[in-house]
Amino acid sequence: MRTSIATVCLSGTLEEKMQAAALAGFHGIEVFEQDLVVSPSSPEQLREMAAELGLSLDMYQPFRDGVEVAPEVFPDSLRRLRAKFDLMRCLGTPVLLMCSNVATAALDDDRAIADQLRQAGELAAEYDIKLAYEALAWGKNVNDWRRAHRIVELADHPAVGTCLDSFHILSRGDTVDGVELLDPAKLFFVQLADAPLLKQDILSWSRHHRVFPGEGDFDLVDVLARLHECGYAGPVSLEIFNDAFRQADVYRTAVDGLRSLRWLEDQTADAVRAAGEDPAREPLVLSDLPDPQPPRAWDFVELRTSKLGQTTRLLHQLGFELAGHHRSKDTVQAWTQGPVRVVIGEDLQAPLEQPTRLAALGFQVDSPDDAAHRASRLLAPVVSRTQQPDETVLHGVLAPDATEIFFGPHGDRGVPPWLEEFGADPAEAASDSLITGVDHVNLAQPWQHYDEAVLFLTSLLDLHAQPAQEVAGPSGLVRSQVMRSADETVRIPLNVAPTAAEQGAYTGAAYPEHVALACSDIVAVARRARRRGLTFLPVPENYYEDLVARFDLAPDAVAELREHGLLYDRDERGEFLHFYTATLGEVFVEVVERRGDYRGFGAPNAPVRLAAQYRTWEETAGAI
Amino acid sequence: MRTSIATVCLSGTLEEKMQAAALAGFHGIEVFEQDLVVSPSSPEQLREMAAELGLSLDMYQPFRDGVEVAPEVFPDSLRRLRAKFDLMRCLGTPVLLMCSNVATAALDDDRAIADQLRQAGELAAEYDIKLAYEALAWGKNVNDWRRAHRIVELADHPAVGTCLDSFHILSRGDTVDGVELLDPAKLFFVQLADAPLLKQDILSWSRHHRVFPGEGDFDLVDVLARLHECGYAGPVSLEIFNDAFRQADVYRTAVDGLRSLRWLEDQTADAVRAAGEDPAREPLVLSDLPDPQPPRAWDFVELRTSKLGQTTRLLHQLGFELAGHHRSKDTVQAWTQGPVRVVIGEDLQAPLEQPTRLAALGFQVDSPDDAAHRASRLLAPVVSRTQQPDETVLHGVLAPDATEIFFGPHGDRGVPPWLEEFGADPAEAASDSLITGVDHVNLAQPWQHYDEAVLFLTSLLDLHAQPAQEVAGPSGLVRSQVMRSADETVRIPLNVAPTAAEQGAYTGAAYPEHVALACSDIVAVARRARRRGLTFLPVPENYYEDLVARFDLAPDAVAELREHGLLYDRDERGEFLHFYTATLGEVFVEVVERRGDYRGFGAPNAPVRLAAQYRTWEETAGAI
Structure with missing residues (x-):
């Protein structure tokens, strides 16, 4: 399983985050835009540093309020996208996270949104970049992964796919039922986050209380098992907004994160095997940890x-x-x-x-x-x-x-x-x-x-x-x-x-x-x-x-x-x-x-x- | 205005809380049961200490799940009450806070509940003690102050009255409209708490995020103005569950609390005067602070x-x-x-x-x-x-x-x-x-x-x-x-x-x-x-x-x-x-x-x- 972590999970400077992620053993990272904006290192320098660390820059994120907008506003979205694609080319990041619209959503028609997404995809293709469209739980019109994926299918462009985030799905009380049936070629990215079950508004819950898999109450084994069944083989990435992680030692948090993914992969492989499937047949999850040894x-x-x-x-x-x-x-x-x-x-x-x-x-x-x-x-x-x-x-x-x-x-x-x-x-x-x-x-x-x-x-x-x-x-x-x-x-x-x-x-x-x-x-x-x-x-x-x-x-x-x-x-x-x-x-x-x-x-x-x-x-x- | 503060607002031991409240200038306190239970001082010693400090012990609280219970359970409520009345007599506390039932509510009929409340009141009267019945926002059947007060009226016993708590009312989106029409003789106690407007379950909000008046988003001037109009002349008490106050220096928190009441009283007196009433005619609120001096x-x-x-x-x-x-x-x-x-x-x-x-x-x-x-x-x-x-x-x-x-x-x-x-x-x-x-x-x-x-x-x-x-x-x-x-x-x-x-x-x-x-x-x-x-x-x-x-x-x-x-x-x-x-x-x-x-x-x-x-x-x- 390709492991990745969003830089927003970690404390410190972008350079410190990259070093910690590499040292812990992650394959790649998601570059959180603000981390790059405040860094004195140029995109080219960061690309070089990532190469030296053996770290892939899997995704650039987030691009906000780009689609679902009024037609007269859309050209400005394309202009903003072009600027980000220029940057991503220097950085060497293949995928841009496109969130569903929160602030400026004007369209609520699947075909109209798909049309904007396709146009954005055409532009992305010129840069050899892919767009991963994600339904935020608090998206104004699109807040449901099934709808987001339907729009992606309607957009029908090779540079346009879906990003799934377990928090945005499970926090709404929704399930991942059906993920196993998705075309893996249309699934560009997966973000995993756990959380304790809290009765509060989803936005605050998301921004402060996400935790690594195994530290909260969500059933992420089910999520990963369905991704496995679907045939997804891309990065499985952690995107955790957590007040304590933001303050904790960066390397410790990175280790904690990778531990959570290794544990989750193992749990999932066991569950897949228990369900009668051979986990080794598919690339996603492997059970390569020795069995747990509960205290006798x-x-x-x-x-x-x-x-x-x-x-x-x-x-x-x-x-x-x-x-x-x-x-x-x-x-x-x-x-x-x-x-x-x-x-x-x-x-x-x-x-x-x-x-x-x-x-x-x-x-x-x-x-x-x-x-x-x-x-x-x-x-x-x-x-x-x-x-x-x-x-x-x-x-x-x-x-x-x-x-x-x-x-x-x-x-x-x-x-x-x-x-x-x-x-x-x-x-x-x-x-x-x-x-x-x-x-x-x-x-x-x-x-x-x-x-x-x-x-x-x-x-x-x-x-x-x-x-x-x-x-x-x-x-x-x-x-x-x-x-x-x-x-x-x-x-x-x-x-x-x-x-x-x-x-x-x-x-x-x-x-x-x-x-x-x-x-x-x-x-x-x-x-x-x-x-x-x-x-x-x-x-x-x-x-x-x-x-x-x-x-x-x-x-x-x-x-x-x-x-x-x-x-x-x-x-x-x-x-x-x-x-x-x-x-x-x-x-x-x-x-x-x-x-x-x-x-x-x-x-x-x-x-x-x-x-x-x-x-x-x-x-x-x-x-x- | 008689100012009071619940000991649960403050950090430290009960003895430290009493000293801080007196030193800050409060007239009285509410004794939170757990503070007494964990104290090595006997009720008699605490009564003596309060007298030396010039502090009245206005209320003992809380008594949980005492009424609204199944008839076969009620005798045990009376037994528990008797034990508390014995204690309160030693302590010299005139009022017991009786919360609406959360855990064992079996009755949902106003007359049946009023009957239990009246029986409890008869017992209280033997000890010269009064019962203040309060609708908790998360009470199983009784969670609305209007209903609680209706039950008090039905109980129709001089030892049975109402306790109003601004948090339990305003957190539910309810108002205090009508408080000005209450019979002040039936209003035994008032607790004031402010809070920031948070979108989370009321219980967590209440237990962690209450603040002193003026530190949150509730309109407590309206609450106090209506109490003033009603003719209430009893203690106005702070009952604030706040994670930070529990940890802060006890005297500072007490001062902060009394400041909030003095400010609120002044604001309310101004509002009452602005409404054309003479604030000095009634005993509750006085405007005895010099006018605020905003920076020029x-x-x-x-x-x-x-x-x-x-x-x-x-x-x-x-x-x-x-x-x-x-x-x-x-x-x-x-x-x-x-x-x-x-x-x-x-x-x-x-x-x-x-x-x-x-x-x-x-x-x-x-x-x-x-x-x-x-x-x-x-x-x-x-x-x-x-x-x-x-x-x-x-x-x-x-x-x-x-x-x-x-x-x-x-x-x-x-x-x-x-x-x-x-x-x-x-x-x-x-x-x-x-x-x-x-x-x-x-x-x-x-x-x-x-x-x-x-x-x-x-x-x-x-x-x-x-x-x-x-x-x-x-x-x-x-x-x-x-x-x-x-x-x-x-x-x-x-x-x-x-x-x-x-x-x-x-x-x-x-x-x-x-x-x-x-x-x-x-x-x-x-x-x-x-x-x-x-x-x-x-x-x-x-x-x-x-x-x-x-x-x-x-x-x-x-x-x-x-x-x-x-x-x-x-x-x-x-x-x-x-x-x-x-x-x-x-x-x-x-x-x-x-x-x-x-x-x-x-x-x-x-x-x-x-x-x-x-x-x-x-x-x-x-x-x-």
Whole structure:
């Protein structure tokens, strides 16, 4: 599949955008007119630069309000077109995007519009240029791809074809049904954009909230599968107007974009194959990624700190036992409790004191090699750990929020080979314990990499995004969205903190991450922890009063919650009891007990936690 | 007018919100339930704290899904109500907000709903509490204030009344027509919220985009005038859900909120008086602010810098002449050209080098004393300048973006008395000059104070907000909105830069402010400036090519633009020629020539400027 990206998706200068697109691995780009207009490089220089980068300039865009105009205005359209064709010849761009008319539409008759389009095509042909006519969702008269294509067919000129843009089609509630029947020779260009389903006017939605495929709610596999069936073999290009992408690092965004296309191509090839067709028969989509490796189990959670004592104390208070120190790395130790393994890396080289923080997550998968190979094809940055020749090789990648993700083998007993490097006896690991597993791990995401993180976890770990929620805290709204594996083995709520410019800015201390441990007797865990001196996050008395009002709980039940500092939630399927520890540096631990089939994460209690953490933060870091 | 504010408008803990509301000068607050639930203070402690602060706790809110429910569920509503009434008694809150049902509505019959409301009212009366029933815009069955009020009338109980919220009414496209006819004894509470007109679902609009009165598009003067006519005398309270306010400094937001109510009360009193009624006859609205003092002329623009030489060179290159040095402050000098006065303050005490920046704006008004008194009543922070006994006193205030704003007297000749302190001869000031005035001044706004800035300029300077635009730059979208005086003497485009977390963050160097000077012969200004060695912001050749394509300009005209590095725009009313200087520190100068009745600001050329500034910034500050 020929991959392309419109320069409007990316931040920086045109030259920076071209370099980033080439470096990420795109075949070509669409040149957004404004990027060229503001560039000091001449079209000839840009053409040369593209050639050096091995990048094709697939399309020049957009040409606005060129057709559908009153006959007396049309000669000026031709004059404007000629100027652009002159430019495109210097630039070496073969296709011009001609949008349906928004501002000056005077014609509403298909044949009359087709006639203007044909005349424009005749002029284009003189320059060996093609016109790709696109129905904008907010086009005044032409806003429907079927009508635009009918007009293209009526124009009946070899230089006139259709451009399809998934956003302009799907945002209107329309479908791509029938795309598979199009004559591919009349389909000049395809733009793909995903978007979250938002209830707002299409123009604002389009200009601010488009995202790369896999980061939104549109079914783009269906779009690409139909293009495949139609026999389309041209560029598949990303045209994403997104406020965050416009500000993010240009190379990261380009990588994110290409990852989205590789993932989408793979998904589509699978879907085509599942439908009984041979994806290799056609040129468009190929399934050349190793199969996704969904996590079969949590392998480990890794903390890093320069305050080792407070970290081991916390683990011991929660019932963990020291499994041992790594045999070749004396700054690394492992603590276990039942199936939960926590690795602690001590920061000794750090010039300054480093807060305790969540550094890495390990997952057990069927084939760590396939997982690593797939990650590499999906352009994930590789993380490597030093190791001795006889030690386990753990494949690792860096997630967009800088968390390291490792793929380990999944054995029958679930005890990983690397644990033996800590001197642990695998036979001991299955002993009874109050903690029964990792319930979920909550990761804080920088807002400008949020969409990238969703796609990263979707494409690499086969996780699925649940609907987003918002939680009110004392310094703003926190956006939260759970990513989970199909069998719920792994659940990762992603949190985006408020930008909080004035409150001391976004910091790990103000909005810590956390590890939630599952148990079947939270009272016992809490009692043991309290005996061992754990500092719980305080729960206000007002909360318990409100709990009584909300749920009509029995006095005994509330007394027990209060005594152990537990929080409570309930839905139609079950109950949820949990407590939070105080924050260590940038991380804290939650312990949860699910009763019945409760599926949530105690979201109604999140404001209690945020408020208590805010008070602590104000008293310490925030007070500086 | 009794002013109140819901704690949900403000950031921080409940205790911080109460302190800020009291310090700003509100009479009371609405206690948002979640703020209380997460607070470690008991209701009794909060009641005591409110008493010490002189703050009344006007309402407890919200009580959700209490009525309109199935008969078998209603006893649980009464149980929940009783728990809240117990709490409110401890807290000392006289009114409970009862929202129309969103989740569990089972009744759609007015009499049946009224019966539940009456029963709830009977229970409330036992606690000496009142219920204010409010139609949420997204209530399942009751979403219209007229229906809610009809149900209240049917309930016919002294403890049952109506709560009106301007957002829930106006967001639906409904009006407040008829509010003036309501029985004020049945109107228990009023919440005011403004909002920009957005085309999106009401729930998201309400939860994220409400703003204080005067910061949005709703006609709240009409709402308040009808309440006045009705005889309502209860609290007028702000209930604003706003993503930025939730993050901003709590005291600033409280001040912004009270300013909005004082301004709205004054506007309403004027409107009531204009309608022939005596505003003093009724208790609700009073016109106790001095009249607004719209700017009659620009008095001065003040730059501050530790690089004096580069600043005076720029002014000289643009044709300014030194008027003199201030007789008692030797770090201050004035430069003039025709009616334009630029004051430069030299930063000598600064420990580090300070960039050249826009520090203050001076406006001539009819009554500087009234302007200062009005500003003070509108809670604007006062700025004072040291001066000798015989020197002019300039009243100054600090705008939300930290620009200082001064009010000077407007004389017939327009030459301000303070200029004589620089040794300038008033008779010389009227000499011919190429520069004919200040066309506009562009101020950069931190995003979290944007709405505050709009209200500040509206309420203090009587400026009016024009529709906002967005301009694409290499590191994100820049939002731009022009504030102008009715006669267009003063035009201030406000710009909000992208958050740009990764690109080196928001800085004055990356997104400078600027002063635009008007002239009637821009070629002459450009020629003189070039001769004197001015560094122009470079305009790319591609821009001129595109200009030809867009406007079909004559070759001569384009050649002249190109020769002098001018940019060009045109609309149906006239033409606009302009150029930009290179940036000095955090400020640059634009020179503009308006031909015909062109009203814009050359917005289509803003991307050219942003791109050129970005390249320069990358080469200097950005490269660090």
